[in-house]
Amino acid sequence: MKEEKEYVLGIDIGGTYTKLGLVNRNGDILANSFFDTQAQSSFSIFQKKIEKEISNLKSKLQKEQQLLAIGIGAPNANFNTGKMEHPPNFKWGDYVPITDSINRILDLPLTITNDANAAALGEMHFGMAKGMKDFVVLTLGTGLGSGLVSHGALITGANGMAGELGHVNVFPNGRQCNCGLKGCLETYASVTGIRRTVFELISEMNIESPLKKLSFKELSGQKISEAALNGDVIALKAFEYTGKILGSKMADTAAHLDPEAFILTGGLSNAGKILLDPIISSMEENLFNAYKKKIKVLISSSPSSNAVLGPAALAWQSLDSN
């Protein structure tokens, strides 16, 4: 019974929304809330908003319920320094002191990592990676994020910035990436990547497609998925190309980590089998013998409303390791 009295606060800071939740050791959410991050406004506005939300959530705790720790997932968050470093799409500065800022509101043990790392811990504690010790989570959204787990622990690296698989190279001098490099994996294997691929295919192929009616801004991952399900050749080819590239790079990641599974999450993963089939076939083709037919490729079943579970798992794991 004691377990049900103990909670951690999970905070997921996204480019659009910030989500908070009180989560117990079993992954049950006692209470949660969210607010508009306003990443384009000043950081002090965010600070005021989150202070209010934290205070609201704390008031939901009964007397016998105890808040033990805080876990935060945020873009480009550095596990070691507690700062968001050069977060793209945020106007909060180059080094955002998230840890200090939250600890001023609530003085509890606090652990922070990037959103994809937090997602990996969420899968391990409460999701599809339960019982796994070695696996990789890929978040296929606007960009491509990744969380790598070995021996049941996140790989965090010497500078707290490990797991940036979105920036392994696919083609030297390939597509321009936001990060300044060219040919990064996330310029191909992400929602933005597949939109670029559709435009490339339209430019190369001379066939009809409903996607030709859409501007780049209008073209969503959802619309490409729908077109593919309706048999549109361009959309199908786009998924095939995306899966082929991602699968070959997953084979390279396997040669590093020998994972039990890759777990895919984020907008692009909603496409399901149309994406999964070319990924698996390309990965198997490129896998070193020792790994062939041994690695599962799964699509996460955790609903996106549970974005706070990852950060909460981070907090629980950090409590357990101390």
Add this chain to the structure above:
Amino acid sequence: MKEEKEYVLGIDIGGTYTKLGLVNRNGDILANSFFDTQAQSSFSIFQKKIEKEISNLKSKLQKEQQLLAIGIGAPNANFNTGKMEHPPNFKWGDYVPITDSINRILDLPLTITNDANAAALGEMHFGMAKGMKDFVVLTLGTGLGSGLVSHGALITGANGMAGELGHVNVFPNGRQCNCGLKGCLETYASVTGIRRTVFELISEMNIESPLKKLSFKELSGQKISEAALNGDVIALKAFEYTGKILGSKMADTAAHLDPEAFILTGGLSNAGKILLDPIISSMEENLFNAYKKKIKVLISSSPSSNAVLGPAALAWQSLDSN
């Protein structure tokens, strides 16, 4: 003083020689020996030889000196199963039961891993990676082996076969690799790889070079290094090409692990600066922002006679974690 009374037995099984040594916790070698592995003969011949060598070494221990454990480094050794799996250049079968075989001779706690993983532990306990928690060792010999360390522990993977960076892909449909895949990193960045590169350059360029007098069998890494040091254009270009490819793939590995350092060892690393300069320049060019100028690239200073230190470190680490 107690420490000096405690030893482990380190065994390095190579394609040519097998080396054994009694090693204390400080990395001091009390006694060592080696013998011809005879990888092309039957496994039972090896068993008889190593039984004799182990018995000889044990007789060197004083009464108050105690042997605590065994560590083995061997090609394609599986950390989990204790077997060498499909070792190339060995005619001992597809699954060689090394652990069982050695434990029949000496019933002590035994840990086994592939030679490059053992080398990584040797560097961490007794070599250039002392004090490091996150780093990568690359052994550039006949092939390319690797040992990956995160949080001070070897990454071993779900099947005990992590760290096969020799088989990440450089070019789809590139050079044929022994493993059956095409374009693997070790077909470019290894002693064999640079020999292939020299032959490719000779076929493409129409200039004089002392290397043109040598057959593929005669062309050693040493001879390419010597030619490069004498200003031979083909040899210099071969090192540049090798370094460029290896450096770009090290940038991809950095995007996985955010390592403090890469430590290079094995025959090709003897070339020193001629190899190091193009590696560093290519790696930096391809590194994601978060890692630029933060990663050391070092050439191991451990003499090759100390091949038993890696396996010994494995034994010590395994004792400490139990």
